[in-house]
Amino acid sequence: MLLDVKNLSIAYQGKPTVSNVNFDLSAGEIMAIVGESGSGKTSVIRAILGCLSGNGQVAGGQINFGGRDIAHLSNKEWLSIRGKDIAMIFQDSGNMLNPVQTIGKQFVEYLQLHSSMSKREAAEKACSLLLRMNLPDPQRVMESHAFELSGGMRQRVGIAMALAFAPKLLLADEPTSALDVTTQAQIVDELMQVVHEAGSAMIIVTHNIGVAAHMADKIMVMAGGKVVEYGSTADVIERPQAEYTQALLRAVPEIGGTRYVG
Amino acid sequence: MSDKEILLSTDKICKEFTKSDGMKFTACKDVSLNLYRGETLGLVGESGCGKSTFVRTIMGLHPADSGKIFFKGEDITRLSGEKRRAMAKHIQMIFQDPSTAFNPKMRIRDIICEPLRNFAKVSDKEAEARAVALLEQVELAPEIALRYPHELSGGQRQRVGIARALILEPEVIICDEATSALDVSVQDSIAKLLAKLQREKGVSYIFICHDLGLVSLISHRVAVMQNGQIVEELAGDKIAQAQHPYTKKLLSSVFSVKKRA
Numbered sequence: 463m464l465l466d467v468k469n470l471s472i473a474y475q476g477k478p479t480v481s482n483v484n485f486d487l488s489a490g491e492i493m494a495i496v497g498e499s500g501s502g503k504t505s506v507i508r509a510i511l512g513c514l515s516g517n518g519q520v521a522g523g524q525i526n527f528g529g530r531d532i533a534h535l536s537n538k539e540w541l542s543i544r545g546k547d548i549a550m551i552f553q554d555s556g557n558m559l560n561p562v563q564t565i566g567k568q569f570v571e572y573l574q575l576h577s578s579m580s581k582r583e584a585a586e587k588a589c590s591l592l593l594r595m596n597l598p599d600p601q602r603v604m605e606s607h608a609f610e611l612s613g614g615m616r617q618r619v620g621i622a623m624a625l626a627f628a629p630k631l632l633l634a635d636e637p638t639s640a641l642d643v644t645t646q647a648q649i650v651d652e653l654m655q656v657v658h659e660a661g662s663a664m665i666i667v668t669h670n671i672g673v674a675a676h677m678a679d680k681i682m683v684m685a686g687g688k689v690v691e692y693g694s695t696a697d698v699i700e701r702p703q704a705e706y707t708q709a710l711l712r713a714v715p716e717i718g719g720t721r722y723v724g
Numbered sequence: 725m726s727d728k729e730i731l732l733s734t735d736k737i738c739k740e741f742t743k744s745d746g747m748k749f750t751a752c753k754d755v756s757l758n759l760y761r762g763e764t765l766g767l768v769g770e771s772g773c774g775k776s777t778f779v780r781t782i783m784g785l786h787p788a789d790s791g792k793i794f795f796k797g798e799d800i801t802r803l804s805g806e807k808r809r810a811m812a813k814h815i816q817m818i819f820q821d822p823s824t825a826f827n828p829k830m831r832i833r834d835i836i837c838e839p840l841r842n843f844a845k846v847s848d849k850e851a852e853a854r855a856v857a858l859l860e861q862v863e864l865a866p867e868i869a870l871r872y873p874h875e876l877s878g879g880q881r882q883r884v885g886i887a888r889a890l891i892l893e894p895e896v897i898i899c900d901e902a903t904s905a906l907d908v909s910v911q912d913s914i915a916k917l918l919a920k921l922q923r924e925k926g927v928s929y930i931f932i933c934h935d936l937g938l939v940s941l942i943s944h945r946v947a948v949m950q951n952g953q954i955v956e957e958l959a960g961d962k963i964a965q966a967q968h969p970y971t972k973k974l975l976s977s978v979f980s981v982k983k984r985a
Contacts, residue, residue: 642771643934643974647979671908676979713908713909717940
């Protein structure tokens, strides 16, 4: 078992926000966390990466990663894990990238930080990673600034960076929510393919239940800081037990579903 | 639908923008659409396909380069001054994120009544009464009238946006990604509210949205836009029978919960 989260509780400014989250993840597995805004889904994956925002902290429980509890590591201890063993893809990688540096400069810096590659080796590696994310002309992307790329291209850069060291665990926070439907469909499939090739496990946080059902092996449904349902994707989607999950699934607009107008 | 009255129609609307490097960019090319009374017309397409430019042209926010817009048979393409202002009584708009559309320092009561005050003198007492009545229509508590936008949730703010659009009793409401920023359950409740208001008031909607599932359920007809042109028009419940390759591509990009099962 790669990741084993037990009784995880998270508090912001001492105020309990997320409580009693339990789940586990094996290598190569994909789990989706779905729920509405404010349900605590992003807090859970931020806690796993040790980067809760503001005054958030892990108030209780364990996060066992590869047999080691990582819930209370020091910043120094995190440096060797974050970005290498556990990497994250954000909703808009444009916000993660430095706006005044070229993609190439920061990509090379990131690769050199976690390895002993020379500048040239790192640049070659970066190009090959970009190429694998179906970015044609990676050299041009390397020379661009974030604002010169489209949203889909930026997201591909973010995914290429996150996968650079074939992390054991990949965390993705709404990775396709800011994209157009057609781009979303491409990136979802590319993401699944590269994650599969790298053998990484992945936790994807999304409010798009269609995307979750398509990608994940198992689904965790959260509401109000609590887990309301957790099980295999087939069970959660086809035989939801919790009333909340049933209501959530009913609210998803489906082509051919119940019409709002006559 | 053909026996119904045409409320709004556009005839070959074209709009070009000049980019910073001097190149021309065609946002709308020969867009001709009809909107019938009491109907919802869905408008779908990718970012940059010209959906928003098209509705902004109808609103008169930027003039069309060529083509004509008719409202109840009257040419409104080049209205200006008082006539343009008066047109706002008939066509209103709801935006994606009302928090950026509202003045953060105004109370909800004044936000809702602002369009009314643009046309008539309204006392605070009367404004409050009107605001409360509209809040009731959009299923919000009357206390909200005295709150500020930041005190409300996204779904509540969007309901206020709808109340504001309704106050002048317009015949057309343009919803530009009005539900895209909301959670599915909130989106569901807003869609139901829009449908209910349509049944009660007979208002027509132009509903811009990139979620094909939602668009197909809320629209009587759906127009698909690609690179500034309408490539296909379909009945909302027949969207799955699309013929055009672009519509098919959009349809195949939808992640359906049921398709998996």
